Amino acid sequence: MSTPRSSSPPLRSPEQLHGDPAVSTDAARRTPAPPAGTYLGMPRFQKNAREQLANEQLRKNLRHATGTIRAKRADRVAEVPEWEELRLAGEAIKNRTLRHLDTYLVQLEESLTRAGATVHWARDAAEANRIVVDLVKAKGVDEVVKVKSMATQEIELNEALEEAGVAAWETDLAELIVQLGHDRPSHILVPAIHRNRSEVREIFLREMKQYGTPAPEDITDDPAELAGAARRHLREKFLRAKVAISGANFAVAETGTLVVVESEGNGRMCLTLPETLISVVGIEKVLPTFADLEVFMQLLPRSSTGERMNPYTSMWTGVTPGDGPQEVHVVLVDNGRTNALADPDGRAALRCIRCSACLNICPVYERVGGHAYGSVYPGPIGAVLNPQLRGIEHEIDQSLPYASSLCGACFEVCPVRIPIPDMLVHLRKQVADHKRGPHVESTAIALAGWVLSDHKHLELAERAAALAARALPHTTHLGPLPWPASPWTRARDLPMPPQESFREWWRKNRGEERR
Amino acid sequence: MNAREEILARVRSALVDVTQPDPVLDVPIDWEYGRPVAMPDVLDRFVEMCEDYKATVVRCGSAEVPGRVAVLLTGAGVRSVVLPARLEPSWRQAVEAAGVAIHDDEPPLSRTELDAIDGVVTAAAVGIAETGTIVLDHASDQGRRALTLVPDTHLVVVRSDQVVPSVPEAVVRLSGAVAEGAALTWISGPSATSDIELSRVEGVHGPRNLLVLLVE
Amino acid sequence: MTIHTQGITVALFATCINDVMFPGTPRAVVSVLERLGCRVEFPLDQTCCGQMFTNTGYFDAALPDVRNYVKAFSRYDYIVGPSGSCIGAVRHQHPMLADYAKDAKLAEAVDEVVAKTYDFTELLVDVLGVTDVGAYFPHRVTYHPTCHSVRVAKVGDRPYQLLSKVKGIDLVPLEAADQCCGFGGTFSVKNPDVSVAMGADKARHVLDTGAEYLVAGDNACLMHIGGLLHRENSGVKTIHLAEVLAHTEGAAA
Numbered sequence: 003m004s005t006p007r008s009s010s011p012p013l014r015s016p017e018q019l020h021g022d023p024a025v026s027t028d029a030a031r032r033t034p035a036p037p038a039g040t041y042l043g044m045p046r047f048q049k050n051a052r053e054q055l056a057n058e059q060l061r062k063n064l065r066h067a068t069g070t071i072r073a074k075r076a077d078r079v080a081e082v083p084e085w086e087e088l089r090l091a092g093e094a095i096k097n098r099t100l101r102h103l104d105t106y107l108v109q110l111e112e113s114l115t116r117a118g119a120t121v122h123w124a125r126d127a128a129e130a131n132r133i134v135v136d137l138v139k140a141k142g143v144d145e146v147v148k149v150k151s152m153a154t155q156e157i158e159l160n161e162a163l164e165e166a167g168v169a170a171w172e173t174d175l176a177e178l179i180v181q182l183g184h185d186r187p188s189h190i191l192v193p194a195i196h197r198n199r200s201e202v203r204e205i206f207l208r209e210m211k212q213y214g215t216p217a218p219e220d221i222t223d224d225p226a227e228l229a230g231a232a233r234r235h236l237r238e239k240f241l242r243a244k245v246a247i248s249g250a251n252f253a254v255a256e257t258g259t260l261v262v263v264e265s266e267g268n269g270r271m272c273l274t275l276p277e278t279l280i281s282v283v284g285i286e287k288v289l290p291t292f293a294d295l296e297v298f299m300q301l302l303p304r305s306s307t308g309e310r311m312n313p314y315t316s317m318w319t320g321v322t323p324g325d326g327p328q329e330v331h332v333v334l335v336d337n338g339r340t341n342a343l344a345d346p347d348g349r350a351a352l353r354c355i356r357c358s359a360c361l362n363i364c365p366v367y368e369r370v371g372g373h374a375y376g377s378v379y380p381g382p383i384g385a386v387l388n389p390q391l392r393g394i395e396h397e398i399d400q401s402l403p404y405a406s407s408l409c410g411a412c413f414e415v416c417p418v419r420i421p422i423p424d425m426l427v428h429l430r431k432q433v434a435d436h437k438r439g440p441h442v443e444s445t446a447i448a449l450a451g452w453v454l455s456d457h458k459h460l461e462l463a464e465r466a467a468a469l470a471a472r473a474l475p476h477t478t479h480l481g482p483l484p485w486p487a488s489p490w491t492r493a494r495d496l497p498m499p500p501q502e503s504f505r506e507w508w509r510k511n512r513g514e515e516r517r
Numbered sequence: 518m519n520a521r522e523e524i525l526a527r528v529r530s531a532l533v534d535v536t537q538p539d540p541v542l543d544v545p546i547d548w549e550y551g552r553p554v555a556m557p558d559v560l561d562r563f564v565e566m567c568e569d570y571k572a573t574v575v576r577c578g579s580a581e582v583p584g585r586v587a588v589l590l591t592g593a594g595v596r597s598v599v600l601p602a603r604l605e606p607s608w609r610q611a612v613e614a615a616g617v618a619i620h621d622d623e624p625p626l627s628r629t630e631l632d633a634i635d636g637v638v639t640a641a642a643v644g645i646a647e648t649g650t651i652v653l654d655h656a657s658d659q660g661r662r663a664l665t666l667v668p669d670t671h672l673v674v675v676r677s678d679q680v681v682p683s684v685p686e687a688v689v690r691l692s693g694a695v696a697e698g699a700a701l702t703w704i705s706g707p708s709a710t711s712d713i714e715l716s717r718v719e720g721v722h723g724p725r726n727l728l729v730l731l732v733e
Numbered sequence: 734m735t736i737h738t739q740g741i742t743v744a745l746f747a748t749c750i751n752d753v754m755f756p757g758t759p760r761a762v763v764s765v766l767e768r769l770g771c772r773v774e775f776p777l778d779q780t781c782c783g784q785m786f787t788n789t790g791y792f793d794a795a796l797p798d799v800r801n802y803v804k805a806f807s808r809y810d811y812i813v814g815p816s817g818s819c820i821g822a823v824r825h826q827h828p829m830l831a832d833y834a835k836d837a838k839l840a841e842a843v844d845e846v847v848a849k850t851y852d853f854t855e856l857l858v859d860v861l862g863v864t865d866v867g868a869y870f871p872h873r874v875t876y877h878p879t880c881h882s883v884r885v886a887k888v889g890d891r892p893y894q895l896l897s898k899v900k901g902i903d904l905v906p907l908e909a910a911d912q913c914c915g916f917g918g919t920f921s922v923k924n925p926d927v928s929v930a931m932g933a934d935k936a937r938h939v940l941d942t943g944a945e946y947l948v949a950g951d952n953a954c955l956m957h958i959g960g961l962l963h964r965e966n967s968g969v970k971t972i973h974l975a976e977v978l979a980h981t982e983g984a985a986a
């Protein structure tokens with residue numbers, strides 16, 4: 003595994019992620035300090051989820067936000083009569099790419115190089131960070147502006163730059179809210195989805211003045227005013243930045259074209275104004291041809307923000323003489339992706355285009371939010387992707403495949419048809435196999451397995467249940483019980499078994515005449 | 518082994534189960550690329566969708582364009598514009614006549630200079646009716662990308678023959694420019710965000726006013 | 734599909750949870766099918782679909798159940814179960830498990846038996862061609878379309894077709910009906926807090942309808958939602974769709 007391991011202490015709880023921002027402010031830092039601790043040190047999902055569920059404000063924010071975007075997506079998808087054909091095409095294009103990834107990566111490298119870009123390869127997060135830090139230092143700058151990018155979040159580039167004395171300014175509004183809030187992202191598309199407008203106002207008032215143009219003292223919690231404050235705060239940074247860092251939604255092998263899909267124009271600012279552009283791109287982002295974009299430019303906006311088209315999409319092909327950055331670098335990152343690729347049952351997760359439709363539809367995500375998942379990739383796709391990219395050595399990654407009721411809503415909305423429920427089941431098998439030796443769960447499963455492996459065993463159990471029922475003839479339900487029944491009965495009554503199983507009824511009433 | 522060789526080796530060993538070397542034969546894609554969509558009301562739809570995303574749209578005949586450009590700019594309170602090098606000369610004359618200060622991008626304006634300019638007038642490459650999208654390929658009648666980004670008002674003139682019904686048709690039309698290395702900017706309404714409580718707010722970093730002149 | 738109006742023999746897959754905990758449901762299936770002229774058989778060597786094991790990651794513990802299912806049912810032309818979830822597991826997971834076992838003979842047998850396996854609502858609507866089964870249920874009810882019946886077994890609107898023909902019924906819509914109730918098999922005990930939070934929202938929507946009965950096609954989900962409703966002394970009862978359809982005029986409700 004090529005996993006970033008940090009020596010910092012594990013998070014005590016995800017509550018810290020929302021916690022007191024004063025805790026970790028360090029005078030020597032250039033940018034707001036994120037919460038202490040590491041994702042991989044987090045406890046298992048169940049425990050994080052319980053704490054998040056207790057946060058009433060969080061649940062209210064999430065219910066409102068996911069409900070809004072679910073409805074928008076449904077409307078925009080319903081406008082496209084050939085939506086299912088588009089999904090199938092998206093799936094097929096990604097499958098073709100992934101099954102021949104070496105071919106397309108080499109082609110992408112050739113196209114980019116021909117177009118004047120410099121291509122770098124990074125086996126893991128540490129190598130990617132080292133490449134970017136060296137490129138930035140070589141330009142002699144101490145700050146960069148950033149386009150929202152999952153890949154750079156995944157490799158924790160901002161902290162690597164901070165350690166090298168370089169300030170990385172997030173320019174997407176939600177990423178800015180997260181950065182200024184000393185927080186971590188909780189959603190792929192809207193990283194500050196867990197914050198409501200009054201929380202955003204407080205963060206802006208308190209923090210903006212420490213890092214540049216302050217928010218107006220009389221600012222209200224109107225989202226338009228808050229967006230205006232972000233515009234003013236970031237404009238000076240856009241106007242002076244010499245280096246920008248981005249990711250890419252797609253990288254076209256045929257032409258060397260990189261694509262960034264966005265809304266606010268911060269992406270265009272970063273991709274256009276600075277002299278140097280460094281794009282950190284996961285190796286699975288490649289598409290074979292420019293024509294393939296006709297499929298993804300339909301699938302992504304409607305699935306993601308629930309719009310017919312997002313406000314801005316930038317497509318650039320290496321260096322354009324006289325227009326935009328004249329020094330263009332592309333860092334192709336593996337960081338665990340080849341692990342996922344090697345598992346034919348797991349490969350489909352690399353089709354993900356990071357639209358976050360699965361998060362928005364997920365009833366589990368809606369209630370616990372993104373921080374419980376212990377990764378920049380939360381929700382159903384995160385429950386699949388994190389154990390694939392990071393392995394299943396850590397408690398958090400062992401628990402993620404179980405962070406789902408397997409309701410299947412995620413597959414229905416996935417624009418590239420990733421069979422998330424099936425993949426979770428396969429990962430559960432890997433986790434169960436990994437936990438060698440008898441433990442409570444495997445013992446219970448072995449017992450139940452024995453009971454259900456043969457009808458004669460099942461009948462024994464049925465007789466035991468009927469005996470219990472006859473011993474308590476007036477009890478219809480059982481209330482709170484001690485362990486092992488407590489996880490069920492703490493909040494839910496349990497019906498008593500009947501005094502007669504169906505099998506017994508059948509034997510008595512139909513058994514003589516038929517089997 | 519260097520990183521490139523190692524990653525490619527990892528990819529190849531991850532794909533040992535793939536036996537068909539030809540990607541096209543290995544995974545067929547059941548999709549007709551660039552398929553035209555019949556849309557009799559293509560211009561009406563384009564206008565409707567642009568307006569739905571809060572762009573201001575005006576339709577006019579080709580003779581009226583210079584006058585409309587001037588009126589739209591002054592109506593939006595634009596006092597200074599940057600104009601791309603090869604913008605239609607009659608539009609430039611009309612802007613000048615309306616008393617709007619004209620800046621040229623030769624030599625290239627600095628970011629700070631651009632930030633002090635109110636607006637920009639450009640042509641376009643493609644319009645997409647079903648999504649209300651305008652695509653710039655940054656040819657010389659559109660200028661480099663920064664021109665249509667930093668000033669707060671963007672007036673874009675789209676010819677009716679540039680408007681196609683669907684995204685696939687647009688991608689077909691744009692493929693030539695991309696093959697020649699052109700950068701593309703797809704614009705659907707003014708800059709917007711939904712990052713606070715998923716409620717849409719128009720106007721963040723890109724131009725907050727998008728004025729579309731559709732020439733029939 | 735040929736529609737059979739009478740005389741077919743149907744093998745009943747009761748499912749383990751119904752057999753042990755909710756025998757009224759398979760009894761209702763027997764009652765409805767016999768009323769419609771079918772001959773019902775119950776192969777006694779049946780046990781379980783195995784999805785509890787599969788979904789917890791213990792494929793090897795599920796394999797005996799796959800073999801049992803084939804053994805118990807392959808001799809029948811029609812196999813019916815009153816559970817979208819268990820029927821869904823047979824259809825969707827048994828082929829995967831047979832592949833996992835690298836047992837080509839089992840895989841072939843599974844494919845054959847799966848093609849003859851129906852959810853109760855599918856057998857009624859598609860095979861028997863009926864939506865009015867002569868039921869009478871003079872109560873206000875709301876219906877929860879369970880996730881696996883909709884998304885795995887894919888029963889579509891068949892339950893609504895059947896319920897709408899029940900005499901005397903007052904079927905009221907359920908808010909956020911398509912959202913999971915939070916049962917999720919072992920999810921309900923491995924993530925009890927999230928499971929209960931989801932179930933509490935479902936229970937609230939049920940209470941908002943003012944229904945006397947919550948109807949569904951899966952007793953496991955009903956056990957979860959019903960457990961919450963019962964703890965709250967809400968007075969709302971849960972009932973399987975088959976039991977609603979089994980009720981006739983004159984029978985005690």
